[in-house]
Amino acid sequence: MKINRYKSRFAILIIQVLFFQLSVFAQQNVSADKKADEKKVAVAYGELSADAVTSSISTVSGDNLKKNTNYNVSESLFGMLPGLFVEEKALEPGSAKLNMFIRGKSTFGNASNAPLVFVDGFERDLSELTMEDIENISVLKDAASCALYGSRGANGVILVTTKRGAEQKTSYTFRSEYGFQQPTKLPRFVGSKDFAKFYNEALDNDGLSNLKYSDEKIAGYDNGNSVLNPDFDWANEMLAASAPISNVNFSARGGNQSTKFYVNIGYLNNTGIYKGTDKYTDYSTNINYDRYNFRTNLDLIVLKGLSVKMDVSGQISTKNAPNSSTSSIWNAMYKYPTHLFPVMAEPGTLGGTPVYYNSPMGQITELGYDRISSRYLQSSIQALYEFDGTLKGLSVGARYAYDNIYSITENNTKTFGVKDVLGKTTSGDPILSQLIGKNSTVPVFSISGESQLRRNSFEAYSQYVKNIGQSTINALIMYHQDKQYVDQYSPYAFQTLGGKLHYGYKNTYFAELSGSFSGTEVFAPKNRQNFYPAASAAWVVSNEDFFNTTKGIDYLKFNTSAGFVGNSSVGERFTYRQLYVNSGSIIFGRGNTAILYGLAEGTLPNIDLKPERAFKFDIGMNMKLFSSLTLDATYFIEERSNILTTSSSQISSVLGVAVPNINKGKTSVSGVDASLIYNKQLRDVGISLGLNLSYYNSVIKEINEQALPDFASYQLQKGQAIGSSLGLQAIGFYQNDAEIASDPVKPQFGTVKPGDIKYKDQNGDNKIDDYDRVYLPGLNMANVDLGFQIGLNYKGFDISAFLNAQLGESIYLGDSPLLFWPLTDESARITQYVADRKPWTPGNATSANYPRLTTQDSPNNYRRSDFWMINGDKLLLRTLELGYALNATTAKKLFLANARVYVRGMNLFSLDHLKAVDPAAMSGYPMMKSFQMGFNLSF
């Protein structure tokens, strides 16, 4: 298997060399000229000229995005599109995708905030795509642009268009990248000696001084890492300096009048950061992600007027990984002691104790490996007939897609044992315990997860476009249906009948009416189909006769829209009927083998179950100044209603059965998305600057929450932003027993001792309890997202940088107790972060910045309070790229159309308030920065 990997790498090398040769010797004439065609904007079901767009849409080209990611499409979108928020999270190689939100979060509970993603007219996931294939990505943000998506439109829509052929001489593009990744910022831990001192401090605090580490033991750590006095760091032992990543793509694009094509084939490899994983000759336990992708997009003219598109694309990937979950490995790295036993107790045997028997090193090397194989296959056919003669302007079309996603997880499971260091012999040799656990040699094969998704989509539409005098009419009627079959579940079905009428006058005034009847299988029959109308208008002021462009304003346009859209991803299905569901089990009879499974009433029905409904209003402007500056800004309001809220907050559990969620919730969201672009060519120097801004503010208007006593009314969620959280307010530490005894305010979370966190009694009842929690500043995700792009080019050289700031989030350190709540949950490591803050001791009582250490449970300190909240604002240098392109004449001499080499760094630099660890990776696989070099050849 490892051999295969090398084989495939070797194959790539051969291919790379081959194509380089080809590119040098290819006898091809290339026309580098591109038609300067009018800018078109992708809208729902078609495209419009930029002038005619009446709704809120932002677009970015695929070329622009490619710099931002290794391979994950969602990673490329940070800050790139005004209105689109991407939630940052570290991903291990082969991990699916990041959460995205258009204009923030508008709903809560189990309902989804995720936007709908359509690729070439069909619902598909971004993770099914390859960066190379993307022509452009648009986000549709307002009701007018999303109305045709009806009951799925409320969270916005992301439209992806893939590259297609063109009527041109065939051009070939070869791109190859190679690079490596390194963790951005791993948490640092104190060494064994300091740990022992801190641990003694904790024991003193707990009154367990008799269990302290002896001075002799502590002194032993001075002599460096040894079996008897271990002092090491798991990260050093387990992580390689860097992990390689490589990516190759070869595409061809061309065509004539009747046939156009775009084909691409690519390969990606990304290895994990673990080391020591090649111990066994027939397999590796490191993460290794191999992905092959392909695409063929064909455009055929079958008859005059009848065009057909046939697209086939797919991805086939295999991920090798340790047979232990990433969270288990990294939790163990942050938790397992580095002062009690060495990594290896003796050659071939890992160290451990009966408590710490699952050594993180063992987890990545000795538990065997998993292999996850997946494939995405997408195929579609579209036919469009355009009438001629008296019916010119009318077209009818239909399209059908069949997609299949399949994945299977194979486990190859092995076990290992560890040995504890019990003491030393009189001669000073370590005494090791019996083997704790069992060693096995050959991994046992099993299959743990298999899942399949099939998706059938069908669409038919008819469009009529006509110019009558100074008026233009564009009318569309469309029908869409799709079904997704996921494993054994009842299929997910959608159906929409919609239409729109677009009217333009003098290319200056535009108005559009659109609407759809749209439904899904989720809801009660009477609520399944709903009508979603929208209206929008635009005024291109600069096209008016009176407009004078000499004053510096080259272009000015205003637009506004209003309408309704729905969200049917409400987190449950079919709950409008009373179902009986599997519930519990029991064993009867001697032998204890006959397990009987129970059946019981499921959740009581919400006979009125219906989709969320959003009213959206947008007003925006677009202007160009001094032929170099473009400003786009939109203000929006959204009123979301029918959000499912629990009714259990109001219904006593003496009812004895789960109560339905009811469509009572309401939210209100408003905000701004804007972009400012500056482009200027000064002789040889080209400058491009871009600034994107996304901002939103949400308010929960109704959440059907439980009534609270008057003295705690400040805890009501109503009126708060989505994603805000309750916590206590810390006001220092208890300094001594006298203070605790004399303080009339009594904490209710167990006995407090000097050095414990003191909280503010919010309601004056002299008790600190859950009623003293108040809303803390900050949200669980950023509500301001800024993207700043800088590009410069001089002759053949270009440099670009992309900075991204995310503001408004609060980080809760309690989400990562192993790093910030020392010694909890059997943790036997202390971070430098904690040490730097000087935990409270009687000696440093006034200067301490951290509560006392304890080996015991500390329910008073370790709970959500502002002591554990950190401002999550951050600024990242996401990309820095330097490139050199051959000038056209030189390229031509080499028979090339285009040649560019580049180096790129990603996530090279960041600023945040946490500092101790990357906020995007407080647990699990680390955030990676990467360095890459590559070249791009067209011929």
Add this chain to the structure above:
Amino acid sequence: MKLKKIFFILSAILIVTSCDYLEPDSLSLKYKEDVYQNLSYIDQVLTSAYSNLPAGYNDIDGSWIASASDEAEEVDASKKIHHFNIGNWNEFNNPDDVWANCYKGIRKTCDFLEGTDTISWYAYKGNNEVEYTRRKVLLKRTRAEAKFLQAFYYFELVKRYGGVPLITKKLNLDDNGAIIGNIARESFANCVQHIVNLCDSVIACPELSVAWSATEDGYAGRASGGAAMALKSRTLLYAASDLYNQPGLSSVFGYTDVSDDARKLRWESAAKAAYAVIATGKYTMQPYNLIFTLGSGRGTEVIFERRSGSDNVFDKANYPIGFEKGATGTCPSQNLVDAYEMKADGSKFDWNNPIHAANPYAGRDPRLLMTILTNNELFGLPARKVEIWQGGLDGLPRQKATKTGYYLKKWVNTALDFSLNNTTFHQWIYFRIGEFHLNYAEAMNEAFKNPTYKNTSIGYMRSAIEATNIVRSRFGVGMPGIPATISYEDLRQRIRNERRVELAFEGHRWFDARRWMIGSTTLGSDLRGVNIVKTGDNTFLYTPTVVEKRVYDTKMNLYPIPQSEINKTGGSIIQNPNW
């Protein structure tokens, strides 16, 4: 015109093809209408009602109630059970909050009883008489089981909270989503009466065996007539106890008539109910050490149990730390160890007696070593001596070594090798006959305040002393009998101690201390352990120590009603005193 036509035709085609596209595929969904037509579904509904029975083992966040009582301490500081020990529990936070779970069980029994109420199986009558009769008998039997379960769940509530809302029918929601009907707390007396009535109707059901015979092995674990008698006995014993018979109590928290006469009657009915279990003659006492490792077998002593599959979760959790994958879990307390009497004469163990202190586990009530794993005892597979002394394999300062100097033996299968992932069957015993001798003894002693009183002509076949001595003299234990000269006050203490020892780690102590209202001096007293220092080969120095200061307040005799329940009912559910 042509254009319009085309649009029209197109739309018409689309609409016609779209029929039923959104109907769910209901093959995998079960609707209410189908359930009560189908015998196996009906049985499954009852199964589900059983499934809410407490698991016993590890049933509170991986620990259990014994570690909140003066029986033991949980070694893992992160377990929720510690909230009890440090007094950090209240109406917002209760590790043993069974409220919602019990009402779920109750609703399932109501659903079963209502759903089966109208079933006649009439279609089989005349058609297939054998099947008709079988189904009729089955229906009656299973309905009796459902009633028992409802009584069981109510007792679980009443013993914790006092009187609770008495829900005897499936509640429904009105159009505004509010519960239809009154859900105030019912009086304690009525709740007890409801439990007793249910038990009586189960006992009176001829289709349900008093005890599952050897030919009915497949029913083991199901409720029986004997189980209903046992539940009735325990309920009446609790009801007669001090906690619910305090003067001036609101009727929700206990009886309002607490005159001596009224209390005497309560103790008498408790005695009668206890004797009824014994009088069935179906249950006999077994060797003490065998009862707790019955595995998948059946014990003659067992009246009602919950069976579980083969695993080692509980055993692993409680094996000493020095054994592979042992996690210590429950650390039995010195308080409990001290309660075991001396075998020779039934006298108390005394640390001040140098002979006792030097060899504290010798010459003790044999149940001590059947319940608790002590220092230097042979244990495990492969067997070795347990080294609990400081510096020993299983002792401090090893992380997670026992805090008290003891490990748990009762219920634990002592011969498992976890490196081979050995597993074992378990059963959690809710009722066994030993308890009912003690229930009888306690009720007789309290009713007649005379240790030797009996009157065979009115059904009091044994005296309190005789009943206690039956337990003490059980096979393999053979503790000397309590002399007839004892006063009834002293006998009360002896019965309480007997109950503590005999029923240790069976979920009794936590509630017994409450109903006897001795929580402050028992559950609230220092939780003690022993320090062990090795002084030579097989010689040790034992020094009792305080492991934890426990917090107990008399208001804790009753659990607080969850605050959320009070909020949701707008105050119609009132809180227990002083919470």
